[in-house]
Amino acid sequence: MLYALLCYNSEEMVFSWTKEEDDAVMAKLAVVHGKLAAAKKLGPTLRLMPTTAATTLRKSDPPMVIDGPFAETKEQLLGFYIVDCADLDEALGVARELGEANPGGAYEIRPLRVFLPGTLEAEPAGASA
Amino acid sequence: MTDLAWIDAALTSARPQAIGALLRYFRDLDTAEEAYQEACLRALRNWPQKGPPRDPAAWLIMVGRNAALDGVRRKSKQTELPPEDVISDVDDVETPMAERLDGAHYRDDILRLMFICCHPELPATQQIALALRIVSGLSVKQIAKAFLVSEAAMEQRITRAKGRIAKAEVPFEAPGAVERSERIAAVAAMVYLVFNEGYSAGAEAADARARLSEEAIRLARLLLKLFQTEPEIMGLTALLLLQHARVAARFDAAGAAVLLEDQDRSLWNRDMIGEGLALIDKAMRHRRPGPYQIQAAIAALHARAPRPEDTDWAQIEALYVGLERLTPSPVITLNRAVAASKARGPAEALAMIEPLADALGGYFYFFGAKGAFLLQLGRDAEARQAFDRAIALANTAAEAAHIRGQIDRLTADARARAAR
Numbered sequence: 001m002l003y004a005l006l007c008y009n010s011e012e013m014v015f016s017w018t019k020e021e022d023d024a025v026m027a028k029l030a031v032v033h034g035k036l037a038a039a040k041k042l043g044p045t046l047r048l049m050p051t052t053a054a055t056t057l058r059k060s061d062p063p064m065v066i067d068g069p070f071a072e073t074k075e076q077l078l079g080f081y082i083v084d085c086a087d088l089d090e091a092l093g094v095a096r097e098l099g100e101a102n103p104g105g106a107y108e109i110r111p112l113r114v115f116l117p118g119t120l121e122a123e124p125a126g127a128s129a
Numbered sequence: 130m131t132d133l134a135w136i137d138a139a140l141t142s143a144r145p146q147a148i149g150a151l152l153r154y155f156r157d158l159d160t161a162e163e164a165y166q167e168a169c170l171r172a173l174r175n176w177p178q179k180g181p182p183r184d185p186a187a188w189l190i191m192v193g194r195n196a197a198l199d200g201v202r203r204k205s206k207q208t209e210l211p212p213e214d215v216i217s218d219v220d221d222v223e224t225p226m227a228e229r230l231d232g233a234h235y236r237d238d239i240l241r242l243m244f245i246c247c248h249p250e251l252p253a254t255q256q257i258a259l260a261l262r263i264v265s266g267l268s269v270k271q272i273a274k275a276f277l278v279s280e281a282a283m284e285q286r287i288t289r290a291k292g293r294i295a296k297a298e299v300p301f302e303a304p305g306a307v308e309r310s311e312r313i314a315a316v317a318a319m320v321y322l323v324f325n326e327g328y329s330a331g332a333e334a335a336d337a338r339a340r341l342s343e344e345a346i347r348l349a350r351l352l353l354k355l356f357q358t359e360p361e362i363m364g365l366t367a368l369l370l371l372q373h374a375r376v377a378a379r380f381d382a383a384g385a386a387v388l389l390e391d392q393d394r395s396l397w398n399r400d401m402i403g404e405g406l407a408l409i410d411k412a413m414r415h416r417r418p419g420p421y422q423i424q425a426a427i428a429a430l431h432a433r434a435p436r437p438e439d440t441d442w443a444q445i446e447a448l449y450v451g452l453e454r455l456t457p458s459p460v461i462t463l464n465r466a467v468a469a470s471k472a473r474g475p476a477e478a479l480a481m482i483e484p485l486a487d488a489l490g491g492y493f494y495f496f497g498a499k500g501a502f503l504l505q506l507g508r509d510a511e512a513r514q515a516f517d518r519a520i521a522l523a524n525t526a527a528e529a530a531h532i533r534g535q536i537d538r539l540t541a542d543a544r545a546r547a548a549r
Contacts, residue, residue, distance in 0.1 A: 012142035052353045053407040068357035104135055
């Protein structure tokens with residue numbers, strides 16, 4: 001079963017990390033990513049810009065464009081993983097391990113209904129700029 | 130991150146909202162700050178054991194308010210003190226109430242807290258120091274280090290600034306729409322001051338100053354989060370991100386400033402550039418251009434060019450024309466002329482800056498640009514004169530070195546041309 005692990009945390013905090021703090025968290029996460037990838041369990045992974053960069057299209061008639069995220073919450077959706085796990089227990093285990101590497105916030109674990117891997121190649125952050 | 134580091138980060142990010150709300154309750158900055166401090170102390174005792182509350186700001190507001198009220202009672206000795214664990218255990222029961230109390234107010238609370246730091250009577254340096262101390266929560270020591278002054282001097286500067294705003298009328302009622310947008314504009318200008326204080330530093334204090342630029346970005350993001358539909362705040366945030374993205378490339382190993390066209394563009398921070406470009410995109414949709422948006426658009430054209438020679442100077446000149454129209458200033462005309470010299474050659478650029486001689490007669494960059502145009506036109510003797518004037522007017526060794534570097538480069542270019 002494929003699961004999405006939706007990463008929620010306070011973006012004020014995460015985007016206040018110094019480069020060193022950010023690098024340290026990413027280095028710890030990379031260890032977990034490496035293990036998952038080696039076990040062929042890791043699908044697409046992404047990290048989002050802050051919600052201030054977000055724009056929302058309300059599918060009203062006519063559609064309305066709104067500055068900001070769909071929902072204003074205390075903690076924000078900051079990224080997600082797609083992982084291949086046998087069951088919820090295993091997915092929770094992955095979330096726990098990721099959570100130890102990067103404490104604070106929450107992971108929402110959502111089983112996938114449709115998964116299209118897409119055709120994009122991975123690219124370094126911001127390379128499209 | 131350790132638990133303690135996490136708590137520290139949570140306290141810092143909750144700070145503007147918490148102090149803003151406490152200021153509204155107590156209408157006195159010192160009381161609000163003390164109440165917040167007390168709440169932080171209790172958080173440090175309480176959170177490691179009980180786990181962090183779901184809404185740290187609401188917890189801090191409630192506990193801080195109770196603690197301060199308790200302090201008032203203690204002074205009047207009328208009421209017996211409730212036991213400590215009762216006060217510090219309010220999170221579960223009272224958090225929803227705190228949220229109800231503050232949800233509607235928090236935008237204006239934070240805006241007010243930022244706004245009192247930009248009181249027009251406060252000189253720019255005091256505004257910056259106050260914002261860093263009150264809103265960002267930097268220590269006096271950290272701020273002193275960034276300003277290259279002693280801790281005692283900075284302490285005094287902040288105390289004086291606080292004294293001034295204590296005497297000034299601070300408006301506590303919720304602002305109307307016009308007043309709110311005036312406050313937003315004043316706060317945006319203050320945030321830009323904080324950024325420039327960091328950005329304009331030489332290499333000698335680069336680390337402490339970079340902290341100021343990062344704080345400014347944090348404040349700009351906060352402001353944008355509060356007022357998501359303001360194109361100028363999108364522009365401001367984009368401008369700061371795009372400029373700060375170049376920080377690693379701005380000084381060489383010896384600490385000398387590196388000109389934009391000589392910078393190693395692989396050192397530019399692509400994450401920040403990406404976010405800056407995304408914000409400009411959003412701002413443009415509003416079709417309400419403003420000075421921050423235009424400056425951000427200019428910075429974006431530099432950021433988008435893979436090599437200096439790919440820079441779209443014609444578009445940059447057009448943007449400077451727009452900026453000139455919105456905020457006429459000889460310095461902007463000078464910048465426009467520099468863009469024009471790249472797009473259309475030095476003769477037109479020189480003609481453009483001739484009328485600025487009176488207004489910018491004491492500005493080193495004016496003579497630097499003039500010298501560059503003259504040299505490109507082959508008028509070497511006049512160019513030399515202008516460069517000498519520029520060096521005489523330079524405020525810092527870095528500025529003088531910048532002009533000397535320009536002389537060397539242009540002299541070499543001119544020789545190369547002559548040899549062809």
